[in-house]
Amino acid sequence: MTNTKKFSVVLPVFNEQDNLQKLFAEIRCAADSTGWEWEAVFVDDCSTDQSLDVIRTLARDNREVRFVAFEGNRGQSVAFCAGFDAADSDVIVTMDADLQNDPGDIPAMLAAFGNGCDMVVGWRARRKDTFWKRIASRIGNAVRNWFTDDGIHDTGCSLKVMRRDMLMNLPRFKNMHRFFPILMKMQGATISEVVVNHRERHAGVSKYGNWQRAKQGIYDLFGVRWLMTRQVSYTVREKK
Known part of the structure; x- marks a missing residue:
């Protein structure tokens, strides 16, 4: 890595118009406190509300x-x-972009990242979700760990810090974001976890139901397990 004193906050957005201004204000407060240069990269996933207009305004200002x-x-x-x-x-x-992740956790995660990690994963030890969503997540994490043995408590937490050069080498497929830790480990990444704050949704509604998530997750697990068993690597003894 060549520029370890700048970071990019990547934020997928789908119909989060009422959260974005507050979210960016919190990101600015947290990011400025780190002493690093930074940027926020919003990715609007064809929102049907006014999210893109809000993002354009943020980019203008x-x-x-x-x-x-x-x-x-x-x-x-x-x-x-x-x-x-x-x-x-x-x-x-x-x-x-739903404000359930707390930007205030970014400085601590960057500090952990700076201690020689290639990836830092947030762990929502006290989740502010519905009872059924917490149960579904607990079951999902247990099943995923059984399949992949990634050793991560909460891979579903979107708050993560990662090396971009390693991310760019990951295989890309639908729902890959649920498997970032094991995909990074397959590249030899050193990973640590940081307990992070989790908040109730500020505005808007969740975009995924438990049944939909479980059905897709099981299908994806078999695909990731296949990738793990088919991974290849080599060590060079000599070259000219």
Whole structure:
């Protein structure tokens, strides 16, 4: 990595018009406190509300804001990938745009990242979700760990810090964002976890139901498990 004192906050957005101004104000407060240069890269996933208009206004009024707007809805993983492609730094911070992730956790996560980690994963030890959503997440994490043995408590937490060069080498597929830790580990990444704050949704509604998430997750697990068993690597003894 060449520029370890700048980070990019990548934020997929779908119908979050009432959260974005407050979210950016909190990101600015947290990011400025780090002493690093930073930028916020919003990726609008073809929102049907006024999210893109709000993002355009933020970009007009704040030099740190850049954005990508999709022509059609492509999903969260594709939005993350577009943000990684657009980012102008070697360090990526990912988070949701619904204000449940707390930007105030960014400084501590960057500090952990600076201690020699390639990836830092947020752990929502005290989740502010409905009972059924917490149960579904607990079951999902247990099943995922059984399949992948990634050792992560809360891979579903979108608040993560990662090396961009490693992210750019990941295989890209639908719902890949749910498997960032194991995909990074397959590249030899050193990963740590930081307990982070989790908040109730400020405005808007969740875009995913438990049944939809579970059905897609099981299908994806088999695909990731296949990738793990088919991974190849080599060590060079000599070359000229």
